[in-house]
Amino acid sequence: MGINIFVIGLDEENQRVLERLPWAGSYEFHGLLTPEELQHGDIDFEALLKTAQHELDAFDGDVGAIASYWDFPAATLVPILCARYDLPSVSLEAVLKCEHKYWSRLEQRKVIDELPGFGIVDLDGERPSPPAGVGFPMWLKPAKSFSSELVFKAENEAEFADAVAEIRDGVGRVGEPFGYVLDQVQLPPEIADVGGAACLAEEALHGVRAAVEGYVYRGEVIVYGALDSVNYPDSSSFLRHQYPSQLGEEPVRRMWDVAERVMRQLGFDNGTFSIEFFCDPESGQVALLEINPRHSQSHAELFEFVDGVANHEIMVRLGLGQDPGRRATKGRYQIAGKWYLRRFSDGVVTRVPTPAEVAAVEERVDGTQITIVPEAGQRLSDLPEQDSYSFELAQLFIAAHTEHEMAEKYQACVDALPFEFE
Incomplete structure (x- = not known):
């Protein structure tokens, strides 16, 4: 038996990602609370905390680490539970300074000027x-x-x-x-x-959207990747996130510098983070949008495609109190994106692609993983966790050797995925 690692909000997709880590055979991954318990309906934080603690107390074995890649309430449950079980973690106060958008802005203002x-x-x-x-x-x-x-x-x-x-x-x-x-x-x-x-x-900020991912270990801020976020034309809804960033060297360097100054100011240590920016590619200027006190599970497959190892690796190593060390850079592809197929008006879904149809597309188009979001008979406005202007129909991970090839693969997938509405 390996070391027991509890992941708050563990789902099947991320379980598979964790089990593909190169050294995953040394660990046993356990879910602690479900994504539905954490995100759907009313949130009773005290009840969630008691349930999680009861599950940990009832576990027949040692708890080696507690971690998560979700925002509130998971991100705040982690430091509280880790403190109770004497496990390594970022502090609760540092997490809250990231998650409370106003508090975060007040702290950011002390060390950077790149603010609206x-x-x-x-x-x-x-x-x-x-x-x-x-x-x-x-x-x-x-x-x-x-x-x-x-x-x-x-x-x-x-x-x-x-x-x-x-x-x-x-x-x-x-x-x-x-x-x-x-x-x-x-x-x-x-x-x-x-x-x-x-x-x-x-x-409102202006420019193109981008983000950096990093972590802090024993006070040292490490940024290990920069990504682009591309919107649908004339919309604030994401079309895709792509790694690595296709911006120039100057805006990426500035994002790294801002990230280091801000995370030090927040007192953030022994945890992962993701910071979103608006960038001006011509001037290289950057403006910080928001800080997430966790790495992005939405980017896990992107790092896996390009670097050969998902960013979940860093979360696990920090949860164990280990130095994550150098990142691998030997994936099969040069660029990867998480694409969102969206509909911009409400309706009832009368047909979605079948599992066989999805599997056929994935087999025909190399480097793709497709997840269908709604079910037949579901009204789009009833879907949970949607933005204020659109509804997700599918999420598509697509890897390629150039940005142009990746876009062509996306369009080929969309053309082969039949949806119908009324």
């Missing part, structure tokens, strides 16, 4: 207004949310009012349990005043 104007919107006011110094166009978002849920762009006062109404109605689902976790640490007055169910307004 931002401020808190008073959701309790009779007629909420934009914060002082934040102009249109702006983005409105909960201080803590899942993915792009309840994230809206406002070009004017009317759109601002509509977005605030939507956020006010839905912010409590995540904000209230997030507030419970905030109460577990000593908060600065400005964060204690706004709490977890707050609304942040930020001036």
